[in-house]
Amino acid sequence: MPQYTPPVRDTRFILDHVVQLDKHANLPGFANATPDVVNAVLEEGGKFVAEVLFPVNLSGDQQGCTRHADGSVTTPDGFKEAYKQFVESGWATLAAPEEFGGQAMPHVVSTAFEEYMISANMAFAMYPGLTHGAIAALLAKGSQAQKELYVPKMVSGEWGGTMNLTEPQCGTDLGLIKTKAEPQADGSYSITGTKIFISSGEHDLTSNIIHLVLAKTPGAPDSSKGISLFVVPKVLVKEDGSLGARNAVTCGSIEHKMGIHANSTCVMNYDGATGWLVGDEMKGLAAMFIMMNAARLGVGLQGLGVAETAYQNAVAYAGDRRQGRALTGAAEPAEKADTLFVHPDVRRMLMEAKALTEGLRALCLWGALQVDLAHKAATEEERETADDLIGLLTPVIKGYGTDKGYDIATTAQQVYGGHGYIAEWGMEQYVRDARIAMIYEGTNGVQAMDLVGRKLAQKGGRAVQAFFKLVAGEIADAKAQDEATAQFAGRLEKALGDLQASTMWFMANGMQNPNHVGAGAHSYMHIMGIVATGLMWLRMVRAANALLAVGEGDAKFLGAKLVTARFYAERIMPDTGALRRKIEGGSDSIMALDPEMFLAA
Amino acid sequence: MPQYTPPVRDTRFILDHVVQLDKHANLPGFANATPDVVNAVLEEGGKFVAEVLFPVNLSGDQQGCTRHADGSVTTPDGFKEAYKQFVESGWATLAAPEEFGGQAMPHVVSTAFEEYMISANMAFAMYPGLTHGAIAALLAKGSQAQKELYVPKMVSGEWGGTMNLTEPQCGTDLGLIKTKAEPQADGSYSITGTKIFISSGEHDLTSNIIHLVLAKTPGAPDSSKGISLFVVPKVLVKEDGSLGARNAVTCGSIEHKMGIHANSTCVMNYDGATGWLVGDEMKGLAAMFIMMNAARLGVGLQGLGVAETAYQNAVAYAGDRRQGRALTGAAEPAEKADTLFVHPDVRRMLMEAKALTEGLRALCLWGALQVDLAHKAATEEERETADDLIGLLTPVIKGYGTDKGYDIATTAQQVYGGHGYIAEWGMEQYVRDARIAMIYEGTNGVQAMDLVGRKLAQKGGRAVQAFFKLVAGEIADAKAQDEATAQFAGRLEKALGDLQASTMWFMANGMQNPNHVGAGAHSYMHIMGIVATGLMWLRMVRAANALLAVGEGDAKFLGAKLVTARFYAERIMPDTGALRRKIEGGSDSIMALDPEMFLAA
Structure with missing residues (x-):
């Protein structure tokens, strides 16, 4: 049971x-x-x-x-x-x-x-x-x-x-x-x-x-x-x-x-x-x-x-x-x-x-x-x-x-x-x-469109800029904390870079053809999910390392947090690179087919 | 219905x-x-x-x-x-x-x-x-x-x-x-x-x-x-x-x-x-x-x-x-x-x-x-x-x-x-x-272990070498066919490169610690799946372009094949890079935790 x-x-x-x-x-x-x-x-x-x-x-x-x-x-x-x-x-x-x-x-x-x-x-x-x-x-x-x-x-x-x-x-x-x-x-x-x-x-x-x-x-x-x-x-x-x-x-x-x-x-x-x-x-x-x-x-x-x-x-x-x-x-x-x-x-x-x-x-x-x-x-x-x-x-x-x-x-x-x-x-x-x-x-596709079609552009992009600032700021702070924390922060920085590059790609290509943005929406939502969850892990890494440094907290529990954060960096974060490449493929191959050509039957 | x-x-x-x-x-x-x-x-x-x-x-x-x-x-x-x-x-x-x-x-x-x-x-x-x-x-x-x-x-x-x-x-x-x-x-x-x-x-x-x-x-x-x-x-x-x-x-x-x-x-x-x-x-x-x-x-x-x-x-x-x-x-x-x-x-x-x-x-x-x-x-x-x-x-x-x-x-x-x-x-x-x-x-985990633990090493790696040779040979042929075919072949070549690099990484690290191979097995199976399916798409691209060049076949059907192959290259193949990076993360963070530390409860 x-x-x-x-x-x-x-x-x-x-x-x-x-x-x-x-x-x-x-x-x-x-x-x-x-x-x-x-x-x-x-x-x-x-x-x-x-x-x-x-x-x-x-x-x-x-x-x-x-x-x-x-x-x-x-x-x-x-x-x-x-x-x-x-x-x-x-x-x-x-x-x-x-x-x-x-x-x-x-x-x-x-x-x-x-x-x-x-x-x-x-x-x-x-x-x-x-x-x-x-x-x-x-x-x-x-x-x-x-x-x-x-x-x-x-x-x-x-x-x-x-x-x-x-x-x-x-x-x-x-x-x-x-x-x-x-x-x-x-x-x-x-x-x-x-x-x-x-x-x-x-x-x-x-x-x-x-x-x-x-x-x-x-x-x-x-x-x-x-x-x-x-x-x-x-x-x-x-x-x-x-x-x-x-x-x-x-x-x-x-x-x-x-x-x-x-x-x-x-x-x-x-x-x-x-x-x-x-x-x-x-x-x-x-x-x-x-x-x-x-x-x-x-x-x-x-x-x-x-x-x-x-x-x-x-x-x-x-x-x-x-x-x-x-x-x-x-x-x-x-x-x-x-x-x-x-x-x-x-x-x-x-x-x-x-x-x-x-x-x-x-x-x-x-x-x-x-x-x-x-x-x-x-x-x-x-x-x-x-x-x-x-x-x-x-x-x-x-x-x-x-x-x-x-x-x-x-x-x-x-x-x-x-x-x-x-x-x-x-x-x-x-x-x-x-x-x-x-x-x-x-549906999650509707969520993705809400993200890229409404939330990114609202108020001149104020929200996404605030998010970038938040993540980048905490990365900078973390890099100054200690070596182990800085290492995780460096990985998150790379993922943030993929998110920012994807955002820029949308800005550069979306005006000309909004389908380029729609075609990348789901991948973008996932990059942002990885970065946002990565920010959470950064905070947990910072806390764990800080507590361990002063001998506070449950060392085994905190040690497990650090191991899990490392796994997150090694096994989850690499996806941002692939997702970014998918976004940069644009919408041409996605929008090209006539509906009757979808079935090869 | x-x-x-x-x-x-x-x-x-x-x-x-x-x-x-x-x-x-x-x-x-x-x-x-x-x-x-x-x-x-x-x-x-x-x-x-x-x-x-x-x-x-x-x-x-x-x-x-x-x-x-x-x-x-x-x-x-x-x-x-x-x-x-x-x-x-x-x-x-x-x-x-x-x-x-x-x-x-x-x-x-x-x-x-x-x-x-x-x-x-x-x-x-x-x-x-x-x-x-x-x-x-x-x-x-x-x-x-x-x-x-x-x-x-x-x-x-x-x-x-x-x-x-x-x-x-x-x-x-x-x-x-x-x-x-x-x-x-x-x-x-x-x-x-x-x-x-x-x-x-x-x-x-x-x-x-x-x-x-x-x-x-x-x-x-x-x-x-x-x-x-x-x-x-x-x-x-x-x-x-x-x-x-x-x-x-x-x-x-x-x-x-x-x-x-x-x-x-x-x-x-x-x-x-x-x-x-x-x-x-x-x-x-x-x-x-x-x-x-x-x-x-x-x-x-x-x-x-x-x-x-x-x-x-x-x-x-x-x-x-x-x-x-x-x-x-x-x-x-x-x-x-x-x-x-x-x-x-x-x-x-x-x-x-x-x-x-x-x-x-x-x-x-x-x-x-x-x-x-x-x-x-x-x-x-x-x-x-x-x-x-x-x-x-x-x-x-x-x-x-x-x-x-x-x-x-x-x-x-x-x-x-x-x-x-x-x-x-x-x-x-x-x-x-x-x-x-x-x-x-x-289970698919067992399949992955069969692949990396048995099939890769069997007969001195003869099977995987035969597969590399097959894919590389068809890529070379395809590059000589025409521009459009060569472009798809180039994408497949990159995916094949990720597969070969991952294979090399296993060879270099598996002897020292077989868990490094086990930890990457599932990702490796997926890279090989993408490359093998990519080889199938390469053959379809070659056939479609060859038929279109001589005005044979159903142009709409063949055109749909080419669009779909492009989608495959742009949206499926990028995953090989991320999968390779995951493999290269090795097994340390995966094997580190005591079983009782898995639950954070």
């Missing part, structure tokens, strides 16, 4: 030395996040997910959700009880504002907990995850009355929330949506249309589900500029907050899909359902992007979270399974065979997973800190820089993070050999679950 | 211009393979798999196999009828020797058909696929009586065959097997033990199943040197060939696995089953490798076969689905949106799949030709060279081919966006099916 141990020690190391939480104690809300409180969140939260959510992960995948004839949906056995405990223990309220019943913890702390929750049970974590996205949109764009009516019970976890964007004919291109919103005399709207792929769209965990729905009002332009956002509760809410009549929104079916079986992915039918406008008419896309940006960071975290559990199990298997002998002679001659740990190619796979999960953990937490800083930093300049950086890196954390999450899950499965393919061992579930993260909330 | 069209035109082009079938017409058996006969095999065989096997592929995945209380197993609806047609149409007998009822077609021709069969229904294709492996072992090592008793009905498809190697405690390390073979007074053996992961181990397609089983005789050494091979029919066969009593071999359970649901993966219990030694006692490993090498090439073909179908569907979807606008302005302003074909990143994904599937098709067929030549070439020198080349490249075709097959299936699924994750669209099945090919018949 699979196992999971929350990586508290690593999270703690990253919060201390990469995020440097203590330097931000003066920010609003951060004062509460004392080391003791943070430790309690990590320890107790980790314990909760490992003991309550993880045990129903494999069984939840095997059972899946069930839709009944009346349109109701039941989650797998144990989910309802686990959710009840989740709510009663207060884990739902971690990052929400105090005025709506939340604990107002920094986003960086709640993100650390969310990683554990995903690792333990990704399909479960999506129920509160979607609710958080809906809360964020209501807080940002809802009226005070809407906030007061819906948000407290969503924060507590009593009610759930969803995002309703996709329709059968459109996902990425939301200008094509057909769902209609007809204004009614009482100020409400009558919503009619079909939404698909609605995660957590219907289930039995909460007494109400607050749907946020994109629709078009009469006469709205036939493009994304004509979209408005509506709040459509499953059960209408009376002014006193009590539940009223059932609204005309039903789950038409649930999808049979590759993974995340325990999360209900619904076709939602709106048949003249009553909804209310959130924010301004025809400004729905902006409101949607508030949910979407938070969701993208959450999906990046899913890449990491699933990869971590897959990796932990691969490590355990490599220690248990005996096959063959070390190339340098039997490591344990008394045994009939050595463990998988003696084989360099098995270790190569494990080290890839280790270097990437630890690096992505740091990147996700650093990214979460930027979200905090963008809202709470003391000066406008600091807030702007943080906002620029997280805007730039959101598609990278989502796209690179989930591409790598899937790779790691696949690699961890590979360590198991044939047993990795068998359901009861649990490894193939991680691959199937990780796969969706590359697709939803904008 | 998914679709599949056999790529006959591409196969034909490869057989003519890469394999150059007409140059080998003087070989035994090749005279029968006239262009007309080959075309008939491709056209009719393609028609058969598309019309009979493909329609039960998705339904077979959804239904899976069922084991009944009596140990019998039924295949999904439609499989029995399809298998009956497969046998009646004679497709089972294509490559088998005439003396046992086969059609004695060249292996290269039957391989072309097998690709189509896999593309249409990988799980189905495994039933006859395993039978072919068992036939090969019996023909090579069985007694004349065994051949006459078993082989004709296996060739016809009336009986099936299996390979029984893996046990719960061992897969790769077969020295650890525990299955016992006790000699009986009548010359037979009593076989007792448990085998797992036995593909096609029990099913309802054939009246008998001839199991080939690895077991240990009393007193045999406790290593792979103590293994013997036995033939153990499910139903005992009387001397006259008729069926006798049921043997004591039963299916204990079938595995619930990630994919290939329609192939029964069985736990097989041998409870004093009657078996007969095949070949010499304690020479089972050599006999097993006859099955294994053929099986590895077949698994490499699975990588290609599944990838091809996934790719074809991605192309179809890209033409149907409308989302967004071309970066250079609306391509079809009258429509609400352009098709996915306008987006460079979608085309990047499709071109990756196209360049790799067409390249791998050529490589698999070229590899099959080497198998033919190793047996049938006129001179000992030619036979040796072919045997050297296919020995070297078998792990590459298996390992690189299936790594890429899985990547392509994943990429094709990505083109579908959210719909790719939904079972009814069929794309996620290809990913799950393709996944096993990286694992069975020796």
Whole structure:
């Protein structure tokens, strides 16, 4: 049976030395996040997910959700009880504002907990995850009355929330949506249309589900500029907050899909359902992007979270399974065979997973800190820089993070050999679950286009310049620290050089033909992912060497960090050179063929 | 619903211009393979798999196999009828020797058909696929009586065959097997033990199943040197060939696995089953490798076969689905949106799949030709060279081919966006099916170790030197052909340089520490895969340019070949540089950590 141990020690190391939480104690809300409180969140939260959510992960995948004839949906056995405990223990309220019943913890702390929750049970974590996205949109764009009516019970976890964007004919291109919103005399709207792929769209965990729905009002332009956002509760809410009549929104079916079986992915039918406008008419896309940006960071975290559990199990298997002998002679001659740990190619796979999960953990937490800083930093300049950086890196954390999450899950499965393919061992579930993260909330190709097509050029390239400055500055500092740190910094400098050269190539060639930029977008996203994760490793190297120099910290743990950083430099970073060459190939061979010439049949 | 069209035109082009079938017409058996006969095999065989096997592929995945209380197993609806047609149409007998009822077609021709069969229904294709492996072992090592008793009905498809190697405690390390073979007074053996992961181990397609089983005789050494091979029919066969009593071999359970649901993966219990030694006692490993090498090439073909179908569907979807606008302005302003074909990143994904599937098709067929030549070439020198080349490249075709097959299936699924994750669209099945090919018949890590640990060094490096000579010779010829051909040859020369430098690095560092070689094995396998596939593309470029120069052939088809080759050079080949740098990183950072330091938790 699979196992999971929350990586508290690593999270703690990253919060201390990469995020440097203590330097931000003066920010609003951060004062509460004392080391003791943070430790309690990590320890107790980790314990909760490992003991309550993880045990129903494999069984939840095997059972899946069930839709009944009346349109109701039941989650797998144990989910309802686990959710009840989740709510009663207060884990739902971690990052929400105090005025709506939340604990107002920094986003960086709640993100650390969310990683554990995903690792333990990704399909479960999506129920509160979607609710958080809906809360964020209501807080940002809802009226005070809407906030007061819906948000407290969503924060507590009593009610759930969803995002309703996709329709059968459109996902990425939301200008094509057909769902209609007809204004009614009482100020409400009558919503009619079909939404698909609605995660957590219907289930039995909460007494109400607050749907946020994109629709078009009469006469709205036939493009994304004509979209408005509506709040459509499953059960209408009376002014006193009590539940009223059932609204005309039903789950038409649930999808049979590759993974995340325990999360209900619904076709939602709106048949003249009553909804209310959130924010301004025809400004729905902006409101949607508030949910979407938070969701993208959450999906990046899913890449990491699933990869971590897959990796932990691969490590355990490599220690248990005996096959063959070390190339340098039997490591344990008394045994009939050595463990998988003696084989360099098995270790190569494990080290890839280790270097990437630890690096992505740091990147996700650093990214979460930027979200905090963008809202709470003391000066406008600091807030702007943080906002620029997280805007730039959101598609990278989502796209690179989930591409790598899937790779790691696949690699961890590979360590198991044939047993990795068998359901009861649990490894193939991680691959199937990780796969969706590359697709939803904008495919990774869409992330890459967002990066090169929007984020690079915004505000005259201010964000990417800020990122280059950040990385180059830390490289310069690191070179001055000590020899070992300088060596890693030198490797990162080369990767940064490939990123900068690729950026220049886009600038020089993109104006003449934007397809040159589009053709290199995915490779560029990966170079930036390698550099950003490399920056995280640089910080870990600096901290480890500094601590070792003064004899502080756990020498074995810090030594492992240095070994893993060296692996990252030797085995991950070389890809930036190849990716740069691919970008410089341009788009000619990609755009040349007529569609009918793709098939050689 | 998914679709599949056999790529006959591409196969034909490869057989003519890469394999150059007409140059080998003087070989035994090749005279029968006239262009007309080959075309008939491709056209009719393609028609058969598309019309009979493909329609039960998705339904077979959804239904899976069922084991009944009596140990019998039924295949999904439609499989029995399809298998009956497969046998009646004679497709089972294509490559088998005439003396046992086969059609004695060249292996290269039957391989072309097998690709189509896999593309249409990988799980189905495994039933006859395993039978072919068992036939090969019996023909090579069985007694004349065994051949006459078993082989004709296996060739016809009336009986099936299996390979029984893996046990719960061992897969790769077969020295650890525990299955016992006790000699009986009548010359037979009593076989007792448990085998797992036995593909096609029990099913309802054939009246008998001839199991080939690895077991240990009393007193045999406790290593792979103590293994013997036995033939153990499910139903005992009387001397006259008729069926006798049921043997004591039963299916204990079938595995619930990630994919290939329609192939029964069985736990097989041998409870004093009657078996007969095949070949010499304690020479089972050599006999097993006859099955294994053929099986590895077949698994490499699975990588290609599944990838091809996934790719074809991605192309179809890209033409149907409308989302967004071309970066250079609306391509079809009258429509609400352009098709996915306008987006460079979608085309990047499709071109990756196209360049790799067409390249791998050529490589698999070229590899099959080497198998033919190793047996049938006129001179000992030619036979040796072919045997050297296919020995070297078998792990590459298996390992690189299936790594890429899985990547392509994943990429094709990505083109579908959210719909790719939904079972009814069929794309996620290809990913799950393709996944096993990286694992069975020796994981791809084992393939990589076979390549660098055995094949490189064998006979003083004769095989790899022959490969270098072959590639370098064709590069030199191509440079003399024309400017366009020379340009592609120059790119391949650079990739070959990375392969040669990596080989040299192993030679210089492997003696001192064999872990340096093991740590680079997987990267090395990929460089060799890129170079070998690059050689296939070089041949296609040469043929296309030569034909275009004289105004022969279909200019659009040949033009597409040249565009795709350019893509291969620009977007696939750059990886050899990064892979080489990874190899040159050696094994220090990979071997450094104590097992308990892998987890940062």
